[in-house]
Amino acid sequence: MSKPSHHTDNDVSSGQYTHGHHPSVVSMHQRRTAQDSAAFLLAHLRPGQALLDLGCGPGSITLDLAARVAPGPVxxxxxxxxxxxxxxxxxxxxADCTTRFAVGDLYALDLPDDSFDIVFAHQVLQHLTDPVAALREMARVIRPGGLIAVRDADFATFSWYPAHDGLTRWLALYREVCHANGAQPDAGRRLPAWARAAGLTDVQVSTSTWSYHDPSERTAWAHGWAHRVTESALGDRARELDLADSDELAAIADAWHDWAREPDGWFAMIHGEMIARIG
Known part of the structure; x- marks a missing residue:
């Protein structure tokens, strides 16, 4: 793979990764599965396909997808x-897992042209300073007839009940940090536009949701964000940019805990999804 010497653990291919890789972030990502994060792709998978997962994180989705395309290389x-x-x-x-993982640059993959049948990227484009360039690089490594499949949240669609000023401040702060990092928190709605700019023409778009009301899921979601606000790169960057101090971040974390204790607590978001066929 491309040598990662110019990266840090908070970078996404020379950009600033808003979340970073604090354990509070990684643990939330480890709960993701192909079923809850890539359902729009599953019907297109076949045994023997070669699959590339970009921005794979801790690999939970990757390994699920690998089981569906086995014995294809992943x-x-x-x-x-x-x-x-x-x-x-x-x-x-x-047991018998042949999936490989490597450090690499999403803008300049150290891979030959026409290498994969499927390129998948989940919650990745929103963090990039140039998502169009990333899509072009994905297209480069796709074999004729292969698919690019991407899914990104759209933070402008986030909704919760009951109303809480602390969560309203959380969302505003998150958006501020994202924009300061050159990222786009409302990526989901922009996927078709980015695809067109990248020269992708055979495109299908869809949407799906995540929602949290069950007490255990609601608590895990809230506690994860509470820790991320105070302990991860998100909080560090907010302090660095003078967008919030430690007291305000602690108050936002408390707001998440308050919401988790609400018996009628509810949270939902929309994700944009896109499948583009190449050649």
């Missing part, structure tokens, strides 16, 4: 060496 790529080691450890726990 490669997960991420800019973070730390999270790649986590993914490799997860793969080592699975």
């Amino acid at each position: 490669l997960g790529v991420d800019a973070s060496a730390t999270v790649i080691e986590t993914a490799r450890a997860a793969a080592a726990e699975r």
